[in-house]
Amino acid sequence: MPDTPSSDDQFADLFGRLPSPPNRATSSSPADAGASTPAPTSRRAAREAATASGETRVTPPVETSPVSAPRTAVTHEPEPAAPLTAAASSDSLPPGPRRTPGSIDALFGAEAVHEADDPKKRHDRDRRKSRIAGWVVLGVVVAIIGGLVVGGTFVWTTYEDKIRAFLGWEEPKDFEAGMANGEVVVTIVEGDTGSSISTTLYDAGVTKTSDAFYDYLISSASAATFHPGAYRLQYEMTSEAALAALEDPANKLENTAQLREGLTVEQSLPILADGTGIALEDFQSAVADPSKYGVAADSLEGWLFPATYTFDPGATATDVVQTLVDRTITSLDDAGVPEDRREEILTIASIIEREARYEDDFYKVSRVIQNRLDPSNDETFGKLQMDSTAQYGYGEMHDGTVSSTAEALEDDNPWNTYVHEGLPIGPIANPGDTAIKAAIEPADGPWLYFVTVNLETGETVFTETYSEHLKAVDQWRQWCADNPDGGC
Structure with missing residues (x-):
């Protein structure tokens, strides 16, 4: 059980038990109150003083601590004399600072103090802190870089054309000379303009962009005249080379018509007429009765198969239409359509x-x-x-x-x-x-x-x-x- 405090103020009693500061008088008895001899400042001084007075006294066993603390530990009550032992000898005590059991350090955080002054533990603790700090910094850097990459990718994919234009990084609209290869048939129909032909050439793979040919016509102030028909060109041509090919009569295919996918009957008939030289009215009459081609429908819409055709000079409009319908039936049969x-x-x-x-x-x-x-x-x-x-x-x-x-x-x-x-x-x-x-x-x-x-x-x-x-x-x-x- 704790002792009953000597006064109503428990804190005063507590602090009364704490060790006195250095150089403070240590005797608390009336007999010693008038003594003027200063208190010993070390164990060595205490032993010398005891020897001189004919007494052999030692201080209580001390507790070692790695932290720095005052070496003087003076008690209020003189202790009985005791033989000096090896354990109490200053020569046998571990090196380093020491503190008494009654010191402030002993009351608060002795274990933490030991660890703080242990070089190995302090090194391990610092290494742990360094690793944690390193990972935190790395995480922040990765997050920043990731944000920049994601944000940059979004901006580039969304505004690539505008960024290129602003920085002057725009890709060429036209193929380079010498890249032309292969062969492709391009059809020009009645009413086509430079703009529509530009799109046709791009769709066929002749030019690099949909407006390359049209831009070239404008920039070169060309006054080209385009005649309906099918023309033999190449893939990946420059706009200049494509224009020259369209103006060369040797590239125009006689009795040849090319229908691209997605055209209607209304769009197809003029192309057939231009390619074969057969009158448009003849084709309009030829498609009026689908039943004569074996089609059980009110219209031949969807039955004029898209492809490139070359016909004999003597072919009629009905012959041409029958060829196209037969090609559609072949495609349906090949696909297994009942x-x-x-x-x-x-x-x-x-x-x-x-x-x-x-x-x-x-x-x-x-x-x-x-x-x-x-x-x-x-x-x-x-x-x-x-x-x-x-x-x-x-x-x-x-x-x-x-x-x-x-x-x-x-x-x-x-x-x-x-x-x-x-x-x-x-x-x-x-x-x-x-x-x-x-x-x-x-x-x-x-x-x-x-x-x-x-x-x-x-x-x-x-x-x-x-x-x-x-x-x-x-x-x-x-x-x-x-x-x-x-x-x-």
């Missing part, structure tokens, strides 16, 4: 052809069509809502933009899939082999929506929910705002 599903598959394939640009996207668009017609999809079941069908039915397909007007979307014609459920009444364009194959072999996926967010690159975003689709639509709108002449 005869009773030909019109259906051509209809799906024609939408795919008009909506997608890249081969992978063909199969994804096909899946979207199948998913939207699936009865298990309550949100979209029945309504394809394809702009290409609304534009075709309303006659907007050839206006040079991809957007549909409100009138086209609301028009009640049998091709408008915004108004009518299911597939349109028939094909809306001539699909190629890839589109036909995609129509019967859609990719696996949950997509219900898609939108082309970059009309120049053809980048298309496929999404499963309407909220995701709206975000993609915002991307497209931003691209259109940044590219007012991009064909939106």
Whole structure:
């Protein structure tokens, strides 16, 4: 049990038990109160004083400590004399500072004090702190670098064209001379201008960018006259070389016509007439009755297969049309399409052809069509809502933009899939082999929506929910705002 404090003030009693400061009188008895002899300042002085007085006294055993502390430890009460032992000898005590059991250091943090002055422990502690600090600094540096990389990548991918233009790093719009290779047939139709021909050349792989040829015409102040027909050119030509090739009669192919994918009958007939020299009116009469070509439909839309054809000089318009229809049947048969599903598959394939640009996207668009017609999809079941069908039915397909007007979307014609459920009444364009194959072999996926967010690159975003689709639509709108002449 603790002793009862000698006074009401416990703190005063506590501090009364603490050792006295150096040089303070140590005798507390009345007999010693008048003594003027100063207190010994060390063990050696204490022993010498005891020897001189004929007494052999020692101080209590001391506790060693690595921290620095006053060597004098004087008690209030004189202790009985005791023989000097080896344990109490200053010569046998460990080196270094010592403190008595009654010192302040002994009351507070003796263990911490030991560790603080232990060189090995202090070294280990400092190493731990250094490692922790090093990892913290490394983490901060990595985070900063990562942020710069992510931010820089975003800025570059989003504003690459503007950054290049500002810094003068724009890539050349044209191929370099000497890169031309291979052979490609390019068709010019009646009414084509420098701008439309520039796009045609780019689509065919002749020029590097869609506006390279047109820019060259402007910069060179060329007054070229373009004649309808099919021309033999090369891939990766300069705009200057492409213009020279189009103006050279030797490159014009006689009795040759080239139909590209996605054209309608209305667009195809003038090309056939220009390539073969047969009157346009003859072709218009030849396509009036699909049944004479074995097509059970009201129109040959979708049945004039896109390819490059060369005909004998004596071929008639009917001969030409029959050749194209036969080529379509061959593609359907090669894809394994049953005869009773030909019109259906051509209809799906024609939408795919008009909506997608890249081969992978063909199969994804096909899946979207199948998913939207699936009865298990309550949100979209029945309504394809394809702009290409609304534009075709309303006659907007050839206006040079991809957007549909409100009138086209609301028009009640049998091709408008915004108004009518299911597939349109028939094909809306001539699909190629890839589109036909995609129509019967859609990719696996949950997509219900898609939108082309970059009309120049053809980048298309496929999404499963309407909220995701709206975000993609915002991307497209931003691209259109940044590219007012991009064909939106």
